[in-house]
Structure formats: structure tokens, C-alpha cells
Amino acid sequence: MPVSDEFLSQLFDPARTIASSKLLALSSLSETEAATFRTTWDAAEEDSRSKLLERLVNLTEDNAEADFDAIFQIALEDVLPAIREHAIDALWECHERWLLNRLCDMAAEDPSVDARAAAAGALGKFVLLGALEELRAPLVDKVEGVLKGIIENQDEPIAVRRRAIEAIAPSLDPDVNDVIRDAYYSDDRDLKASALFAMGQHCDDGWLPVLLSELKNPDAALRFEAARACGELEDERAVPSLVLLLKEEDAEVQEVAIEALGRIGGETARSELKRCLRSTDTRVREAAEAALEELAANDKPLGGFG
DSSP states (O other): OOOOHHHHHHHTOTTOOOOHHHHGGGTTOOHHHHHHHHHHHHHSOHHHHHHHHHHHHHHHHHOTTOOOHHHHHHHTTOSSHHHHHHHHHHTTTOOOHHHHHHHHHHHHHOSOHHHHHHHHHHTHHHHHHHHTTOSOHHHHHHHHHHHHHHHHOTTSOHHHHHHHHHHHTTOOOTTHHHHHHHHHTSSOHHHHHHHHHHHHHHTOGGGHHHHHHHTTOSOHHHHHHHHHHHHHHTOGGGHHHHHHGGGOSSHHHHHHHHHHHHHHOSHHHHHHHHHHTTOSOHHHHHHHHHHHHHHHHHHSOGGGOO
16 A cells, blocks of 8 residues: 555654554555655654654564665665664665665765764675675675775774775785784774774684784773684684683673684583583673574584484
């Protein structure tokens, strides 16, 4: 049933609360309906737009059949940077070419630093598709060209450059190791953290010695990124160093070390994770349970038999 003008006007009426079940009428809008919706959206109050976007995002999490991409596409052009950022997050499962083009434009030109950073980070999924040979080479070149331009631009805020570094990390381009190296040896802590993250995403075990060294860094944020990257590399040589982090005082570092052990696997990792199940800390026990579940799932033969 077509979305009526009356329904659209009610959507942004602060005196009304539309039931979630009725919001599903906004799923899979036609081009004509989307054009009508855009007119109503542009005329609505900022708070009403923001609240509707939040509700639609929550609906997509609860209902796999809901498709509000047409609305999220409109939100990408909102005058409020926060709404543009939220729309980027909402489209995390979208791999359409129109989104690739829009994110490239936003990463390079959006007037908001936060929105540029969000757009640059979101381009990472297209870099990964390129590495998996699921995206045509000209599009991969376009995305990576935009990211390299951001990384090389010393006038670009660190917040944007670091997201570009993280996004380009899965690329098969050998120059990416140089990008990671430059960021790691920079004087900026945030760039160094992003470099550690990128080491894991780039999946080059040549970075393992650096990561093992950074697991001892006095800075908890850098220990966290190093531990997470070790999990991404899935190299059993990291297990002894990660086991030491199970006694880590910083809760987030401890949890990411547990998660990394679950990703890497092996008898030592399994034994240590089982030991964590006896912890008096509920948080540690729950993290260990989740890691052991992942480890067990990865141990299953193809097809899930056995």
C-alpha cells in the first residue's frame, strides 16, 4: 500500500507516537515514495528527524526483512552532521555502488570532520570486497585513491586520517605496509593505535613482532589494539603473550585478550580459556564462554558435522 501524505505528516508530529509495526510501511520505498518522503523529511524539525532515524535503525536490528535504505540514503544528505554519521552506520550492510560513490564524496568533501571520518571508515568494507575480488578493479582504485589522498594530506585532521588508514588496511596493495609503518612510527598516539589495528586487518604476519612488543606497552589503548590485531592474525605464536594479559588490570584489554585467544585457538588457548571459566569475575567468565564457543565453532568440520 502506498505511503500516504497523512501518514508522512504524522511521522514527524511530536504529539504523536507511531507504533513500530506501522513504521514498517516505510520499508522498501519506491522512487516516487522516497521523493515524497524527502520533501516531508526536509521540512521536519531536527529532533524529529533524528528520533525517526534512531527508531528505524532499531527496527532493522529487530527485523531482518525491514529495508529502510531509501530513507538512510536521504539522511546521508541531511544538514545535521550527526544524522549523516548515523546514516552511514545504518548502511553498514549496504554494498551498492551509489553508496560507494557517496562515501567517497563525503570522505573527501564533507564539511564536518566527524562525518568525513565516519565516511572514510565506512569505505573499509569496499576495500575488503576488493581484496576478496568481489568488487570491480576501477571501483577499488577509486576507493583506495580517495583513502590514500586523505592519508597523505597532512592538513587533514588526525581523526579522519586514522580512519582512512584503518579502512585501507585490508587492501592487497603492497604500499599499504608503508602506510602502516609511517603511522606506527609517527609521534601521534592515535595514528599509532590505528596502525596497530591496521596490522591485524592487513593480515601480514611480518607485523607480529611489533604487536607482541606492543602488548607490553604502558598505554592500555595501545595494548588493546595490539591484542585485537593478534587475534586477527590468528598466529599461535601470540598465545603466550596474550595469556599474560589474562591478569590485566584494564578490563577492556583483558576482554580483548580473551577474545583473541578464542580466535587463535590451540590447546594452550583452550586450556587458559577454561581456566577463566573459574574466575570470580562474571565479566571474565562470560568473555571466556563466548571465546570458547567461537573456538568450538571454528573447530567444526565444513558443513557443521561431527
